[in-house]
Each structure stands twice: as structure tokens, then as C-alpha cells.
Amino acid sequence: MIKKLVVSVMLGCAMAPAAWAWDLWQDFKAVGIENSRVVDYSDSRAVTTSEGQSYGMFFALVDGDRASFEQLLAWTENNLSQGDITKNLPSWLWGRDAGSWVILDTNNAVDSDMWIAYCLLEAGRLWERPDYTDKGRKMLELLKTQVRDIANLGKVLLPGRVGFETDDTVKLNPSYYPLFILKRFALEDAYWNEVYDGSLRVILRSAPAGISPDWATFSKSGDLINVDNVDNTIGSYNSIRVYLWAGMMSPRDPSYRLLKNHFQPMVRLTEQLNMPPEKVNVNTLEVNQAAGDGFGACLLPYLGNSKTAEFVRTVLLNSPIEKDNYYRNVLALYGIGFDQGTFAFDVDGKVYFPKAQAQKTAPAAS
Numbered sequence: 001m002i003k004k005l006v007v008s009v010m011l012g013c014a015m016a017p018a019a020w021a022w023d024l025w026q027d028f029k030a031v032g033i034e035n036s037r038v039v040d041y042s043d044s045r046a047v048t049t050s051e052g053q054s055y056g057m058f059f060a061l062v063d064g065d066r067a068s069f070e071q072l073l074a075w076t077e078n079n080l081s082q083g084d085i086t087k088n089l090p091s092w093l094w095g096r097d098a099g100s101w102v103i104l105d106t107n108n109a110v111d112s113d114m115w116i117a118y119c120l121l122e123a124g125r126l127w128e129r130p131d132y133t134d135k136g137r138k139m140l141e142l143l144k145t146q147v148r149d150i151a152n153l154g155k156v157l158l159p160g161r162v163g164f165e166t167d168d169t170v171k172l173n174p175s176y177y178p179l180f181i182l183k184r185f186a187l188e189d190a191y192w193n194e195v196y197d198g199s200l201r202v203i204l205r206s207a208p209a210g211i212s213p214d215w216a217t218f219s220k221s222g223d224l225i226n227v228d229n230v231d232n233t234i235g236s237y238n239s240i241r242v243y244l245w246a247g248m249m250s251p252r253d254p255s256y257r258l259l260k261n262h263f264q265p266m267v268r269l270t271e272q273l274n275m276p277p278e279k280v281n282v283n284t285l286e287v288n289q290a291a292g293d294g295f296g297a298c299l300l301p302y303l304g305n306s307k308t309a310e311f312v313r314t315v316l317l318n319s320p321i322e323k324d325n326y327y328r329n330v331l332a333l334y335g336i337g338f339d340q341g342t343f344a345f346d347v348d349g350k351v352y353f354p355k356a357q358a359q360k361t362a363p364a365a366s
Contacts, residue, residue, distance in 0.1 A: 022059070022062060022063040022337070022342060024321070024332075024333055024336060024337065025059045025060070025062070025063045025065065025333065026063075027320075027321040028056075028059065028321050028329055028330075028333060029068065030321075031321055031322065031323040032056075032321070032323065032326060032329060033056065033068075033072075035075070036071040036072055036074065036075040037052075037053065037072075037075050037079070037094075038052030038053055038055065038056045038072070038326070039052075039326070040052060040326040040327075041323050041324045041326065042324050042325065042326060042327075043095065045095035045096045045097065045104070046095055046096055047093060047094065047095035047096075047104065048079075048093075048094045048095065049092055049093055049094075049109070049112070050076065050080055050090040050091065050092045050093075050108065050109050050112035050113070050116070051092070051109055051111065051112045051115075052326065052330070053072055053075070053076045053080070053090070053112070053116070054111075054112040054113075054114075054115035054116045054119065055115065055330045055333075055334075056068070056072045057069055057072050057073060057076075057115070057116060057119040058115060058118075058119050059333055059337075060072060061119050061122060061123055061126070061351070062337060062342060062343045062351070062353070066127065069119070069123060073085075073116075073120075076090055076116065079094055079103075080092075080094060080103065085116070085135060085139060086134075086135050086138035086139065086142070087138075087142075088142075089108040089110075089113050089139075089142050089143075089146075089161075090108060090109075090112065090113065090116070091103045091105060091106045091107065091108065092105055092107055092108055092109035092112065092160070093105040107160040107161055107162050107163065108146075108160050108161055109159065109160055109176075110143070110146050110157045110158060110159055110160060110176055111159075111173070111175070111176035111177075111178075113139065113142070113143055113146075114143065114157070114176075114178070114181050114182075114185075115178075115181065116139065117136045117139035117140055117143065117185070118136070118181045118184055118185075118349075119136075120132045120133070120135045120136030120139065121133060121136035121137070121184060121185075121188065122184070122350065122351050124136060125350070126351075136188075137188055137189075140185055140188060140189060140192075143157065144191070146158050146160075146161065147195060148165065148170060149198075150170060150198070150218060150220060150221075150222050151220065151221050151222050152221060152222030152223075153198055153201050153202065153205075153218060153222035154194060154195075154197050154198025154201055155194045155195045155197075155198040156170070156172060156195065156198040156199060156202055157176065157177070157195065157199070158170065158172070159171070159172065159173045159176055167220075168219060168220055169217055169218065169219055169220065169225065170217070170218050170220070171215055171216070171217050171231075172202055172206070172215070172216050172217075172218060173214070173215055173216075173238060174202055174203045174206050174207070174212050174213070174216060174239060174242050175212070175214075175238045175239055175240070175241035175242045175245070177199035177200075177202065177203060177245070178245035178248075179196055179199060179200060179203075179245065179246070179249060179253070179255060179349075180245070180248065180249050180250070180253075180345040180349040181349060182195055182196040182199060182349070183196060183253070183347070183348055183349030184348065184349030184350060185349075186348075186349075187348055187349070187350075200255055202216065202218075203242060203246070203259065204258075204259075204262060205218075205224050206224060207242075207262065207263070207282065208224070209265060209282060209283065209285065210262055210263055210264060210265030210266060211235050211239075211263075211265055211266055211269075211280055211282045211285060212235050212239040212242040212243070212263070212266075212282070213231070213232055213233065213234065213235050213239055213282045214230075214231055214232075214234060214235060214236055214237070214238035214239045215231040215232055215238070216232060217232055233281055233282055233283060234279050234280070234281060234282070235266075235279070235280050235282050236278060236279045236280075237327070240276065240291075240295050240298045240331070241298060241331075242263075243263055243266060243276075243298050243299055243301075243302065244297070244298035244299075244301070244331070244334060244335065246259040246260070246263065246301075247260070247298075247299070247300070247301025247302050247338075248301055248334075248338050248344070248345060249345065250344075250345055250346050250347040252346075252347040253347050260302060263302070265285065266280075266299070266302075267299065267302045267303070269285070269287060270296075270299045270302075270303065270308060271303075271306065271308045273287070273290040274290065274308055274311050274312075275290040275291050275292070275293065275295060275296045275312065276290070276291050276295040276296060276298065276299050277289070277290060277291060278290065278291035278292075278295065292328060293312060293315040293316045293319055293328070293332065294325075294327060294328035294329070294331035294332055294335075295331070296312035296315065296316065296335070297312070297316055297331045297332050297334065297335020297336060297339075298331055298334075298335055299312070300312060300313070300335050300338070300339045301338065301339070313339070316332055316335070316336055317336070319332075340355070341354040341355045341358075342354075342355055
């Protein structure tokens with residue numbers, strides 16, 4: 001059984017309350033990290049993705065695990081960024097090929113790049129590490145090269161350097177846009193406010209029926225193109241994160257209520273099945289079957305204290321972190337961590353630690 005979060009608070013810097021010591025992160029490290037890389041053992045090549053590294057860095061940040069954060073960052077720089085993440089965005093896929101450990105795909109994944117830059121900025125702020133802040137700001141400059149200004153849509157980040165734009169279209173991934181990250185970027189550079197606005201439009205316009213697709217294709221004039229393939233008509237393993245990121249936004253952000261209302265069709269499907277659907281047709285709302293509890297973790301911010309929410313929580317908290325279940329594990333850490341108040345995001349996108357703060361301010365027992 002997954003152990004409950006411990007209630008002792010780790011010592012932190014004077015700038016901010018420390019995060020909680022997080023048993024769930026320790027469980028994840030024990031089975032999911034090898035030699036400073038997050039490993040997806042469900043792939044026979046024992047791959048590491050820039051996504052996995054970025055999520056690991058965030059979980060280490062939440063835990064206050066500075067050693068793991070530094071090790072994950074160093075491995076990413078040395079193996080995915082040619083030794084300097086301020087000059088080279090990470091290649092997204094690394095693993096075993098014909099007996100050698102190599103980069104398997106040199107393209108980047110912009111959502112992972114965003115998470116890494118975010119983690120660097122927040123680690124710099126929370127831990128008083130100007131070197132991290134400097135790296136994060138330089139990554140923001142690299143990320144600007146991935147932005148395209150689409151008429152009637154606005155500034156949006158391409159999913160990667162290669163393969164996502166033609167003369168007439170752009171193919172975008174709505175799950176690549178955690179809006180709170182863009183709010184945090186805007187504290188460093190107001191340029192990112194426009195990217196926030198464009199990203200919000202992508203999220204909303206790609207899901208006219210309230211169900212997000214895994215991928216969405218837009219014309220260069222900003223119109224959603226009806227592409228009849230699995231990527232564009234099915235919401236599944238990519239798009240489940242759209243609900244997670246939107247649900248973790250600060251309720252003080254005006255977009256929070258807008259998105260919560262917009263995605264009520266997915267909430268209703270989840271309540272009907274007791275878990276989110278594994279695959280749902282975004283046009284017909286036809287579903288195949290209920291998904292596992294990792295998907296359920298992504299809808300917890302929308303479910304409140306409903307019977308469905310209690311069922312999802314029960315399943316999550318009684319299911320172990322297993323070595324060959326990378327994606328379920330990371331979704332569970334995000335969903336459980338947010339649901340239990342281990343971390344949250346303020347209106348400016350900064351991470352904070354509600355339980356740690358409550359413990360720090362609680363009156364001593366008499």
C-alpha cells in the first residue's frame with residue numbers, strides 16, 4: 001500500500017516554507033530512477049524521456065530533495081543537452097539500441113522543456129540558487145524559438161523543433177500547455193503573457209464538445225481543422241493531462257473557472273464510469289472503457305468530494321508504485337500530491353506547499 005504522506009516538515013531556507021517529506025516520491029525513486037534517470041521499463045529499450053526527467057525534477061522540488069534534483073538535472077544536461085541545457089533543448093528520447101545507450105530521437109518535447117525551465121526558476125527562488133535561476137531564464141530564450149504567431153489564435157509553442165508545421169498548418173498538443181507554468185514565465189518576461197493567451201485559445205478551441213483530443217491541427221489562419229485520424233479525433237493518454245494541468249490552476253486565475261466549466265462533459269463521463277474513459281471520441285463522445293487509476297488522478301481536481309472522487313482516491317491510495325508502470329506512477333504523484341495539499345500553485349504560477357505551511361503555523365500542543 002502506498003504510504004501516507006509524512007507530517008514532519010523538512011528544514012528549508014528562510015525564503016519559503018519547506019516542502020513535505022514525501023513518501024510517495026521515495027517510493028517512486030526506489031523503483032523508477034536508476035543512475036539519475038527516470039526509466040520507463042514498460043519499453044523494452046528501458047528508455048528515458050525528457051518528460052520523465054522534468055517530472056522527476058518537479059517531484060524532487062516538492063520534496064525538497066536537492067540532491068536528487070541536482071542529479072536529475074546533471075544527467076539531463078550531460079546526456080540529452082550536449083552538456084549545456086542553456087544552449088541546447090533536451091532531446092526527448094534516450095535508451096538502448098543494439099547494445100549501446102544513445103539518443104534515440106534528437107527532437108525536443110516542448111512540454112518537458114517548459115517543466116525543466118519552470119523547475120529551475122522555482123528551485124532558484126525557493127532554494128536561493130541564482131545559478132538555477134540563470135539557467136531557467138536562458139531556457140526561456142531557447143523556448144522563444146519554438147513559438148509561432150498564428151493568426152486569430154496568437155502565440156503558441158510548437159510541440160517540437162521538427163515535424164509539426166507545414167506552410168498551411170500547425171499540429172499542436174493541448175496537453176503541452178500547463179497554463180500556470182506560462183504565468184510563472186511571465187514573471188520573468190512579459191512576453192509569455194501572450195503565449196498564455198494563445199495556449200488558452202488552443203485548449204478551448206481544440207475541444208469544442210468539452211473533450212480534449214490528443215492532438216489538434218490548426219490552419220495558419222487559426223481555424224481548427226477536422227482531421228480524421230486517431231491523433232485528432234481521440235482523447236486518451238496525451239489529453240488526460242489537459243484536465244490535470246487545468247484543475248491544478250489557482251482558482252484566482254479567471255481561466256480556472258472557464259476551463260472547469262468547459263470540461264464538464266469529461267467530468268460527467270468520469271462520474272458515469274467511476275474513472276475517466278481510456279479513449280473517447282471527441283466528436284461523438286463514444287468511449288471504449290474505463291481507464292486505470294492514473295487517469296483518475298487527473299480528474300480529482302474536478303471531482304471534489306463526490307462518490308466518484310472517493311472511489312478514485314481509495315483505488316489510488318491502495319495501489320503500489322510499480323516498476324513497469326511509469327506513466328501511471330507520474331500521474332498518480334501529480335494527482336495525489338495536489339489532492340492532499342502537498343503542493344499547489346498560486347495565481348502567478350509559483351509552487352507552494354499548503355500542508356507544510358499549515359504544519360508550520362499550527363499552534364503547539366499544550
